[in-house]
Amino acid sequence: MSAPVTLITGTRKGIGRHLAEYYCDRGHIVYGCSRGDPGWSRENYKHFVADVSNEGEVKPIFSAIRREHGRLDNLLNNAGIASMNHSILTPMDTVKKIMETNVIGSFLFCREAAKLMKANKYGRIVNFSTVAVPLKLEGEAAYVASKSAVEGLTNVLSREFASFGVTVNVVGPVPIETDLIRAVPKEKIEALVARQAIKRLGQMEDVVNVVDFFLKRESEFITGQSLYLGGV
């Protein structure tokens, strides 16, 4: 069997980079993207500089994958931005940027991926949410709204894409030591962790484990599911 072709968004740093390196090391051909140069490289890894919400910048990624491999097996919609701020203090520009990257970006990649996956009657899409959604976390209204939209999108796409042999699921991580939470006050993180059944920060491996599960060929009967870490 030929090497799986996997596309991951937001690979410059954090979970995206970790996932890209992880799947490269496991023999996948990995395509990644971010708004800037990643500053790292790997055998079997190809990077595109693209804004995930810009159709004109995104479509060439899929054209390249189609030209070079004729198929796409896995899509991990990891790219995301957050804003930790009371809604009263959140500027509209921030809300727009969050929606564009998290919602429009995920939609666009799902749509284009499904076109490639349908031809091969096989595909796995994993979208990224957060435990902030079920926890209804105060101070993250725009971020939670965007990730709720990602979950809704996933639910509908799981049905629309089912006949293509494509599954669409969500992983909802707890806070992990990445740039995304570095700016959040320590007591806020502690309060959040206290609401989990298992009270610790997440590890990259926890996320990888769930993604691995969704990507397995044997997971063909699992779609439209949101799996949260930490027992939330």
Next chain:
Amino acid sequence: MQQEIVELIIKTAKELGDEELSLSQELNADTQLFGKDGVLDSMGLVTLIIAVEQAIEDRYEVSVALADEKALSQARSPYRSVTRLAEYAAGQMQDT
């Protein structure tokens, strides 16, 4: 250009075959594709649109999204007939 795309759509539909599109007849320029008297169901339309986008990319090296708000409009849908779809695709290609 538009005539070329009409032929490309007909060829693409033929290659997909009756099984993929559930077609009972071969397409021609005037075939009503979708909507009242259309030969395709919604899944058939999705299948054809994906294949036509890819065929356009292969032939003209330009990437278009033949997605349109007016899909369900009887009067203005670009999916109404083969000719309308070709016209719409040619317009999209000019815009890119």
